[in-house]
Amino acid sequence: MSELASLLEVAGPLAAGGAGAAYAKVKVPRAHWAAIGLPVTLGRIMHSYAEDMEACGLTVEPPLWKAMAARMGGDMRQLKPAPPRITRVTPTTTGLRVRLRLRPGQSPADVTEAAERLQHAWSVHAVRVVELAPRTVELRLTGFDLLRRVHLPARQVAKVSGLLRVPVALCEDGSIYVRDFRKRPNGLTVGALGTGKSMYGRNLVVGLAPQPVALVGIDCKRGVEQGPFAPRLSALATDPDTALDLLRVLVGEVMEERYDLICAQNSISGRVDKEDITSDIWSLPEEIRPAPVVMVIDEIAELFLAGSKAEEARRMELVTLLIRYAQLARAAGMFIEVMGQRFSSELGKGATMLRAQLTNRIAHRVNDLGTAGMTFGEIAPQAVMSAVGIKADRPGTAVAGDTSGAWSRIRTPELKLADAAAACARYAHLVPELPALAPFRPITGIPATPEEIADGTPAVV
Structure with missing residues (x-):
């Protein structure tokens, strides 16, 4: 009995310690x-x-x-x-x-x-x-799987946040993945159904909501994904025809007005110092600098598909405007984020040319090697197999890279649609004044704040 008691005295703490370590x-x-x-x-x-x-x-x-x-x-x-x-x-x-x-x-x-x-x-x-x-x-x-439970530390988020800098995910090495539109103005996010593209989009919109940025949405699924964000959107298109009209305004009016403003600033002879001459909106005086515009397209394939001659003509104009937007809008402070299940030359003429303008690349779990290769093949070949190997039980996990060849595995934190909608409603008052986009501003019923009621402001925006 004494030997058994001695064994228990030694084995008991060891077992408890092992169990504690495993826990x-x-x-x-x-x-x-x-x-x-x-x-x-x-x-x-x-x-x-x-x-x-x-x-x-x-x-x-x-x-x-x-x-x-x-x-x-x-x-x-x-x-x-x-x-x-x-x-x-x-x-x-x-x-x-x-x-x-x-x-x-x-x-x-x-x-x-x-x-x-x-x-x-x-x-x-x-x-x-x-x-x-x-x-x-x-x-x-x-040392361990950081992406099993994703939580963005508030201190790190505050440190890396800024204008057009949105912390949207956690990297596998513990750092914060930041979607920086100033450095990588245009982005592409692909992934199969149920892989977390929508979760990434929610985190992106919620991160931009408190910033002085005009948010433009194109969601040809009748707005089921972006409709809840309507209070914070400057414009929303829920079908290809409206999307075409919206792009005409963005490229033909908003972007050209901004370039005219830049040219006017540079052409005032004798009144502009050399250091104030600029080729984009960021060096304009703050009092005349227009608000940045970020356009988020939920399903890019819906803008490329055509089943008749009339739809084919519409598709060609849509694609042309998208390419012009991606090529020219950066200096005007206008950016684009494209999402879809697959974005390749199979969509038709112009798809490859548009994809070449999308610098920031994110691939959630994909169903075939071709989609991963289309996303990373020409910029980070090592990331292709990593994108294909994402497990189905890890929604929100993705591989992020850019044209520099750098890439990392990331995962966006879970964000419920109701919480995202509440955040957009909370910051509805920050929607910039852009008269050209007023016809596309979604009508929402946002309860007025006590201050608005006291001022007699209508409760419906």
Whole structure:
């Protein structure tokens, strides 16, 4: 009995500790990583670093002079293959960053190719490779699955937010994915049914709602997706005919008026300093600078499909206006976000040309390799297989990239449609005054605030 009691005294705390660690790994993964995962992973890397690098093909043979010196000195240990040299190790709350100095003859592409093997060798969730300088790369290790439960930290969101900068998702390395229209003015989001495109669109609209931005929606599904955002929209088109009229106004009036304003600012001889000459609206004086315009198209295929000659003529004009908008509107402070299940040359003439203007690329789970290749094939080939491999039980998960070739897996937080609609109603008073878009402004019944009632303002906008 005494031996059994002694065994229980030892095994009991161990079992409790193991159960607690397993619970923490699921419920509080950051705490588990800080207490257990980080020390274990760091010890594993330091103990077997050279062997792991050699097994992953990331070592080089020692130079000839070193081999000769080793033979002459009798120290044969110098003849071992040399791995990249670790110059810095930085622990983080979600993983580990290991900076490497590459050996002569090695390239960042070699390390990128071996990233998946390093992930399994070091038993971490993911390994990303970032080139910092010539012969210097950083391995960004993620210790656990950050995208299983998505929550955007308020402090980080406040830090990265700004005009036309919308934090919409969490990246797999713990950073915030920001949709920055100033840097990447036009975007394309694709994905199969039920993959989270609508969730991404909601987060995007809600992020733009409190900003001094004119939101324009095109939703040819009779407005079922964007109709709840109506209080905050400057214009809404719910069928292809209305969308055509709206694009005519945006390209033929709004955009041209803004270019005329820029030209007028530059042509006032003797009254404009050299530093005030501008080619876009952002250097205009604040008192005359027009509000930016962001147009969100819910299902781009509905604007391309045509079943008769009349619809074909409408389609060609729609496509031409969309291409002109995407090519020319950036300097006028006008941007576009295109969404669809698939956007390829199969839609007809002009689809490829329009897609080439869409710099920011996001792909949710897709049903075929062709759609992923169409989205990332020419800019980030490594992202293609990642987009195809997204699990069906992870709605909102996507791969985001741009024409620079950089890409990352992201996931948007869940946002109920009712909450998104409430946010749009809350900021309805921020809709900019754009007379040209007044005929397309959706009519909504928004309850008036006490201040509006006191001023005699009508309750319906």
